[in-house]
Amino acid sequence: xxxxxxxxxxxxxxxxxxxxxxxxxxxxxxxxxxxxxxxxxxxxxxxxxxxxxxxxxxxxxxxxxxxxxxxxxxxxxxxxxxxxxxxxxxxxxxxxxxxxxxxxxxxxxxxxxxxxxxxxxxxxxxxxxxxxxxxxxxxxxxxxxxxxxxxxxxxxxxxxxxxxxxxxxxxxxxxxxxxxxxxxxxxxxxxxxxxxxxxxxxxxxxxxxxxxxxxxxxxxxxxxxxxxxxxxxxxxxxxxxxxxxxxxxxxxxxxxxxxxxxxxxxxxxxxxxxxxxxxxxxxxxxxxxxxxxxxxxxxxxxxxxxxxxxxxxxxxxxxxxxxxxxxxxxxxxxxxxxxxxxxxxxxxxxxxxxxxxxxxxxxxxxxxxxxxxxxxxxxxxxxxxxxxxxxxxxxxxxxxxxxxxxxxxxxxxxxxxxxxxxxxxxxxx
Amino acid sequence: xxxxxxxxxxxxxxxxxxxxxxxxxxxxxxxxxxxxxxxxxxxxxxxxxxxxxxxxxxxxxxxxxxxxxxxxxxxxxxxxxxxxxxxxxxxxxxxxxxxxxxxxxxxxxxxxxxxxxxxxxxxxxxxxxxxxxxxxxxxxxxxxxxxxxxxxxxxxxxxxxxxxxxxxxxxxxxxxxxxxxxxxxxxxxxxxxxxxxxxxxxxxxxxxxxxxxxxxxxxxxxxxxxxxxxxxxxxxxxxxxxxxxxxxxxxxxxxxxxxxxxxxxxxxxxxxxxxxxxxxxxxxxxxxxxxxxxxxxxxxxxxxxxxxxxxxxxxxxxxxxxxxxxxxxxxxxxxxxxxxxxxxxxxxxxxxxxxxxxxxxxxxxxxxxxxxxxxxxxxxxxxxxxxxxxxxxxxxxxxxxxxxxxxxxxxxxxxxxxxxxxxxxxxxx
Numbered sequence: 001x002x003x004x005x006x007x008x009x010x011x012x013x014x015x016x017x018x019x020x021x022x023x024x025x026x027x028x029x030x031x032x033x034x035x036x037x038x039x040x041x042x043x044x045x046x047x048x049x050x051x052x053x054x055x056x057x058x059x060x061x062x063x064x065x066x067x068x069x070x071x072x073x074x075x076x077x078x079x080x081x082x083x084x085x086x087x088x089x090x091x092x093x094x095x096x097x098x099x100x101x102x103x104x105x106x107x108x109x110x111x112x113x114x115x116x117x118x119x120x121x122x123x124x125x126x127x128x129x130x131x132x133x134x135x136x137x138x139x140x141x142x143x144x145x146x147x148x149x150x151x152x153x154x155x156x157x158x159x160x161x162x163x164x165x166x167x168x169x170x171x172x173x174x175x176x177x178x179x180x181x182x183x184x185x186x187x188x189x190x191x192x193x194x195x196x197x198x199x200x201x202x203x204x205x206x207x208x209x210x211x212x213x214x215x216x217x218x219x220x221x222x223x224x225x226x227x228x229x230x231x232x233x234x235x236x237x238x239x240x241x242x243x244x245x246x247x248x249x250x251x252x253x254x255x256x257x258x259x260x261x262x263x264x265x266x267x268x269x270x271x272x273x274x275x276x277x278x279x280x281x282x283x284x285x286x287x288x289x290x291x292x293x294x295x296x297x298x299x300x301x302x303x304x305x306x307x308x309x310x311x312x313x314x315x316x317x318x319x320x321x322x323x324x325x326x327x328x329x330x331x332x333x334x335x336x337x338x339x340x341x342x343x344x345x346x347x348x349x350x351x352x353x354x355x356x357x358x359x360x361x362x363x364x365x366x367x368x369x370x371x372x373x374x375x376x377x378x379x380x381x382x383x384x385x386x387x388x389x390x391x392x393x394x395x396x397x398x399x400x401x402x403x404x405x406x407x408x409x410x411x412x413x414x415x416x417x418x419x420x421x422x423x424x425x426x427x428x429x
Numbered sequence: 430x431x432x433x434x435x436x437x438x439x440x441x442x443x444x445x446x447x448x449x450x451x452x453x454x455x456x457x458x459x460x461x462x463x464x465x466x467x468x469x470x471x472x473x474x475x476x477x478x479x480x481x482x483x484x485x486x487x488x489x490x491x492x493x494x495x496x497x498x499x500x501x502x503x504x505x506x507x508x509x510x511x512x513x514x515x516x517x518x519x520x521x522x523x524x525x526x527x528x529x530x531x532x533x534x535x536x537x538x539x540x541x542x543x544x545x546x547x548x549x550x551x552x553x554x555x556x557x558x559x560x561x562x563x564x565x566x567x568x569x570x571x572x573x574x575x576x577x578x579x580x581x582x583x584x585x586x587x588x589x590x591x592x593x594x595x596x597x598x599x600x601x602x603x604x605x606x607x608x609x610x611x612x613x614x615x616x617x618x619x620x621x622x623x624x625x626x627x628x629x630x631x632x633x634x635x636x637x638x639x640x641x642x643x644x645x646x647x648x649x650x651x652x653x654x655x656x657x658x659x660x661x662x663x664x665x666x667x668x669x670x671x672x673x674x675x676x677x678x679x680x681x682x683x684x685x686x687x688x689x690x691x692x693x694x695x696x697x698x699x700x701x702x703x704x705x706x707x708x709x710x711x712x713x714x715x716x717x718x719x720x721x722x723x724x725x726x727x728x729x730x731x732x733x734x735x736x737x738x739x740x741x742x743x744x745x746x747x748x749x750x751x752x753x754x755x756x757x758x759x760x761x762x763x764x765x766x767x768x769x770x771x772x773x774x775x776x777x778x779x780x781x782x783x784x785x786x787x788x789x790x791x792x793x794x795x796x797x798x799x800x801x802x803x804x805x806x807x808x809x810x811x812x813x814x815x816x817x818x819x820x821x822x823x824x825x826x827x828x829x830x831x832x833x834x835x836x837x838x839x840x841x842x843x844x845x846x847x848x849x850x851x852x853x854x855x856x857x858x
Binding site for chain 1: 452453469481589645715722723728736776
């Protein structure tokens, strides 16, 4: 337990309850808080209804030390978070000339008068600070209130407004209040290829000699994260680093990074350090594997490009796969995966290559290779390899698991790990 | 208001509060319920703590007609939803021989004895039904309880167990209880290219002649959904269809489908109906655009393949872009986007092609074309076109918006809409 401050998150807005988009604020704020030693203990999504907002807020305010709200600060009639919370806390709403100035400035740029409806955004809870909205498109300021020994943080709903405000305005204020723990009190190790139970079996004995370290796990999408934290600020930081080393040793080849980097990032960094390039040939993963790399800033130094070859014609003409291989072994086979990897490496003059071909479903598959069967190919200066994997799940899950397995495979191959040649399966969904 | 039943969702599990994965159960269940006329009015994420579970559950049980819980039904010490809710409702846990039989059968397959820890999964709340877990990997059964004129549904946490159980076991039971409205009482129209406010301005007058129709909006990722529903079951269904037609007319070219299909699905269907094929050349979108198509079952009938050409060399060698174009106009230009589209159409002998090249950031960009600038290309039997778009936001947002804009563009082009040639911008994040 590195911080005893309890944080609760209230997301306001009907749209999050309609199943049309996931609650990305929860993921973002949960991660940012955790990184600074604060733990989210509760989250609610509440409709745009004053009574419901007040009821949930009052309960949160009673339980938590810090309450964060998102949404409902805009200019439409649905936006009533400011009013609801002021009433719940028995505080007045007061006009803030600074907020008005900021909005005026924004509208000067586009040379139009401030719409009447924006005036309510210039009000803040008495005793609170206005958090300026520094995005290029949003006008709604946030609110930071210290009250009754607690902290209330109100953030606007749009992601592009919420994130810069949280990082530039909220984090420094929380730091000044002394509620953030330094980042160095938490250490995360990421592992892949093995389930949570087996990771726990290996890490626990390694930590027996570290009574001041707290241990937690989190499994998601083929990855199990191991989080170590110092129980008290008085424990020297080197204890955390030593415990991290002990865990890393116990985890062996299944450990892939300290921190938050993705598998693709770790592979990209390894290739970058070696001055090598990577090309990709995708069939069943259809762009998802390439996208893991192109999501990373600076990918172009390593990632040469991809060919997504869905049809046999494309496999022959663009990837130069001998027609005889497709005829004898079929498009979904070890031989084709191998030829795809080698072919795409040649196309892009790349040092390394990955390939995928399989039956993602729902149609297709054979008796020998039912839906869920994927062949992966790997080309390297040392040789070319292919392997077969079978995943349960629907089309999107099969694609996702094939991508994670390919990334973990090249990671182990690049490190020359023995486990690179052992067929591993991705742990639970 | 088509159903007055209030549904609340409680997600149990610490891991959803750590910011490591988004709450996909909320999206899935929200959408499934909405499709059957039920509205989620509240969602909470609760830690694995018996008191907190009971406190939140008791409040939900008081407010709602149907409470759904996810998680906490497994075999570890953290899994205590069953026990917590039995106590909260004052109901006994009773042994269910059927549940034991199902688990025994699963373990017979792998020829090992049932672990002691699984025995607690064989207990159900008195008066409840056990929902069999039909996934291939999970053992935890669900629970369906009618009690005090309300319904409690307890589902296991893993996605691959929850979804089949909800569809095969829960939906039929809810239908039998008469709480589901027939799907025909809701009609959704999807629009793109215009913000929510302008969509509302166009739809509202069209609905004035339909007093029995309720109207709601939901904006997400460049799309605004318009949802029409019948106020009472006694209103004839043809009213809904007529209102839908009136809205469709008012929405004009910005309407793209009835129902839930994605933009890529609509484009795919149009091409399939015309017997045409599509190829894609991606630079800055890096696989994300292709992935939109390959996520769709049966994509291979239309989607020929893609070339992701990050480097200039790849653009010249694989897409056959004249070097003079790259030298004169640069890799990020209208001319290059155009040449990429035409080049990739030739590579795959495809009828249509899309292309993207731009500065997704954070590095790169020029004074004329700063980070966020993307050139899109479109090749068709009628000619080739390119256009420039500029998006605010970080690397991932720029990629996403470029993809949605390209999809909307080809949609309008295929329909020969006038608006296909007008530069439109994607509404709010």
